[in-house]
Amino acid sequence: xxxxxxxxxxxxxxxxxxxxxxxxxxxxxxxxxxxxxxxxxxxxxxxxxxxxxxxxxxxxxxxxxxxxxxxxxxxxxxxxxxxxxxxxxxxxxxxxxxxxxxxxxxxxxxxxxxxxxxxxxxxxxxxxxxxxxxxxxxxxxxxxxxxxxxxxxxxxxxxxxxxxxxxxxxxxxxxxxxxxxxxxxxxxxxxxxxxxxxxxxxxxxxxxxxxxxxxxxxxxxxxxxxxxxxxxxxxxxxxxxxxxxxxxxxxxxxxxxxxxxxxxxxxxxxxxxxxxxxxxxxxxxxxxxxxxxxxxxxxxxxxxxxxxxxxxxxxxxxxxxxxxxxxxxxxxxxxxxxxxxxxxxxxxxxxxxxxxxxxxxxxxxxxxxxxxxxxxxxxxxxxxxxxxxxxxxxxxxxxxxxxxxxxxxxxxxxxxxxxxxxxxxxxxxxxxx
Ligand code: CMC
Numbered sequence: 001x002x003x004x005x006x007x008x009x010x011x012x013x014x015x016x017x018x019x020x021x022x023x024x025x026x027x028x029x030x031x032x033x034x035x036x037x038x039x040x041x042x043x044x045x046x047x048x049x050x051x052x053x054x055x056x057x058x059x060x061x062x063x064x065x066x067x068x069x070x071x072x073x074x075x076x077x078x079x080x081x082x083x084x085x086x087x088x089x090x091x092x093x094x095x096x097x098x099x100x101x102x103x104x105x106x107x108x109x110x111x112x113x114x115x116x117x118x119x120x121x122x123x124x125x126x127x128x129x130x131x132x133x134x135x136x137x138x139x140x141x142x143x144x145x146x147x148x149x150x151x152x153x154x155x156x157x158x159x160x161x162x163x164x165x166x167x168x169x170x171x172x173x174x175x176x177x178x179x180x181x182x183x184x185x186x187x188x189x190x191x192x193x194x195x196x197x198x199x200x201x202x203x204x205x206x207x208x209x210x211x212x213x214x215x216x217x218x219x220x221x222x223x224x225x226x227x228x229x230x231x232x233x234x235x236x237x238x239x240x241x242x243x244x245x246x247x248x249x250x251x252x253x254x255x256x257x258x259x260x261x262x263x264x265x266x267x268x269x270x271x272x273x274x275x276x277x278x279x280x281x282x283x284x285x286x287x288x289x290x291x292x293x294x295x296x297x298x299x300x301x302x303x304x305x306x307x308x309x310x311x312x313x314x315x316x317x318x319x320x321x322x323x324x325x326x327x328x329x330x331x332x333x334x335x336x337x338x339x340x341x342x343x344x345x346x347x348x349x350x351x352x353x354x355x356x357x358x359x360x361x362x363x364x365x366x367x368x369x370x371x372x373x374x375x376x377x378x379x380x381x382x383x384x385x386x387x388x389x390x391x392x393x394x395x396x397x398x399x400x401x402x403x404x405x406x407x408x409x410x411x412x413x414x415x416x417x418x419x420x421x422x423x424x425x426x427x428x429x430x431x432x433x
Contacts, residue, residue, distance in 0.1 A: 008033055012042070028063050028072075045416045052311075055236075057244065058407065061094060061399050062235045066312035071319065073233060074098070082322045087198055087228040087392075088112065091170055094233055094399040109197075115171035116192035116201065118179075119149040126183055135387040136265045138180035144258035146172070154252040156405055165253045166398045173394045174198070177387045178205035184383075199224040202391070206380070219333035220378055223326045227371060230319040231389055233396025235312075239263040239270065243397040244404050248413040253401060260397045261390050267306065270393070272368040273385040275306035277376055280341045280348075289347045297357045307369030308352060314362040323370035330374050345373050 006023040019041050022034045032055045035046055048054045063072040071078040074093050081090055085099075088109045092100045100108060125145055129138050146168065147154055153165040175192055182189050182205075190205045200221045208214030234240070242263035246256040264270035283292050295303040310317055331342065349365055352358045375385050404410055 006031065010038075010042070026058075029065065039416075045418070047418055051236075051241075056241060056413075057236065057404065058409075059236070059400065059403060060097065061403060062233045062396070064235050064312050066310070066314050069313060069316040069318045071234075078230065078318050079322060082226050082229050085229065087225045087232070090229050090232050091395045094395050095166065095402070111167055112171045112198065113192075113194050113201075115168050116175050116194075118146075118172050118175050122149060123179075123189065126179060129183065131184060131186065133180075133184070135177065135180040135184065135384050136261065136271075136390070138183070139176060139387055139390055140258050140261050140265075142176045142180070143169070143173070143261060144255055147252045147254035150254070154254070156247075156250060156252065162253065162402055162405065166402065169253070169257055169398060170395050173391045174202040175205060177384070177391050178202065180387060181206055181381070181384055197221070197225075199228060217333060219329060223330045223374060223378075226322065226326050227374065227388070228392040230322060230367060231371075231392035233393070233399065236400075237269065238266070239393065240397055240400050243401050245413040247401045247404055248410065250412075253398065256401055257394060257397055260393070264390055264393065265386055270368075270386045270389040272306050272366070273372040273375070273389060274382050276345075276369055276372040277341070277382045277385070279306045280344050280372075283344050283348070285340070286343050286347045289344060289351055293348070293351050293355060297355075305348070305352060305363070307365055307372065308358065309361075309363040310366050313364065313366065316364050317366045319367040320365050320370055323367055323374070324365075327370045327374050327377075330377050334377055336377050339377065341376060342373055345369070 006025075008021040008023065009018050010021055011018045019038075021038070023031045024034050025031050039045055046054070061074065063075075064070065073081060073090065074097055076085075076093070076099075081093075085093075089100060089105055091112070092105065092108045122142065122145065126138065126142065129141065150165065150168060153161045153168060155161040179189050187209055190208050190210075192201050193204055196204055196216070200216050203216055203221060203224060204214055236244075239260040243256045243260040246259040247253070251259075267275040279292075283289060292303070293305070295301050296305045296308075331337065331339070336342070349369070352363070352365075358364075371389075372382075372385055375388065376382070380388065
């Protein structure tokens with residue numbers, strides 16, 4: 001971060017008073033106007049619901065150029081990472097800022113692998129949920145509950161504690177997600193296997209059972225690894241901002257990540273991959289696509305095409321390009337060519353991409369549009385989709401949380417408001433109302 005001569009002058013037209021607002025520059029992306037002293041100087045707050053023009057923090061982790069469809073983790077383009085790297089390496093990169101050497105990578109992978117089991121008593125805790133609980137409800141509860149099981153890593157002032165809890169969450173998240181799934185199915189839980197790599201292990205815990213060995217298809221394992229890479233971090237989105245805001249009060253990391261999971265659950269965010277599949281099922285047939293596209297364009301209809309549009313990407317979502325390729329690889333590997341939902345999805349993609357409304361509003365298929373189709377083809381139930389997103393995003397949340405704790409300018413997040421309610425008035429006794 002640097003500042004140079006550029007500044008803005010803010011003038012109060014009623015009094016004629018002026019203030020200089022300094023400008024800060026990052027390495028990439030728009031400059032920001034520093035308004036930290038604005039209230040002290042002018043007595044006014046800024047107003048920006050949805051934070052469409054607000055930078056909430058300084059960060060060195062992830063950069064997005066939404067107009068040009070660029071996504072960089074620590075400077076590396078997502079396309080290169082998806083093609084050449086693997087999820088463990090990306091986790092290391094996000095956490096430590098650099099790609100690991102071969103030795104660092106091997107040690108990191110070993111350390112994560114040896115934290116994948118969860119405290120056995122957590123199984124008892126899990127049984128408190130109804131069988132039909134949504135996996136995201138289970139994830140919120142189980143991850144929050146980690147703070148009750150791992151007291152030895154919740155001192156946020158201690159960098160070693162922070163790293164141990166970070167490793168624990170990256171390692172245990174697939175175990176917890178798979179547990180939630182098995183619990184719902186009524187099948188016995190499958191313990192992690194240390195000889196398997198991260199994505200393979202996840203597939204193993206999801207799909208094997210004590211009666212039958214699950215053969216891991218390398219195409220599916222690679223697709224899962226790529227999906228994890230693509231979802232690993234995404235700058236200051238709703239759930240990441242939730243993690244930062246929760247953490248800014250000094251809350252323990254398990255509680256903060258649980259808050260992030262809750263935020264991710266919503267259909268406007270991570271819940272969109274589940275919503276895409278529900279929408280495709282509602283459309284029902286390729287011939288109905290046009291009607292649904294018209295509904296999405298109708299101002300008087302609240303229906304939106306799930307999996308289309310993005311707050312930041314106004315050209316294309318670079319993740320969805322990679323995901324589209326993976327989608328076709330998975331469908332080929334599984335020999336799925338006549339999946340009706342896929343046909344509907346492709347028809348929808350075609351019509352929406354050619355439609356004036358979607359072109360004008362820059363609404364393109366986002367990452368959730370394709371991930372839902374891949375998960376469906378892999379045999380993952382719809383309600384698990386967002387849980388998978390949470391598994392992948394955990395490393396991003398943790399890297400951002402660590403960065404915030406280490407930032408010397410960090411303060412508790414405390415936005416202000418424009419109050420439009422009743423002015424002060426006197427209490428009226430109940431008999432006189
Ligand atoms: N279908 C139809 N119209 C849409 C859609 C859509 N999916 N998305 C936006 N619009 C319209 C919207 O009605 C508005 O029209 P107007 O200007 O006439 O009022 C205009 O486009 C701008 O929309 P917005 O809601 O102001 O834009 P936003 O930046 O606040 O919202 C979004 C972004 C992702 C929440 C929104 O596009 C959406 O709801 N998409 C569907 C849900 C979805 O796929 N979410 C996943 C996002 S990617 C994964 C992630 O990062 O979590």
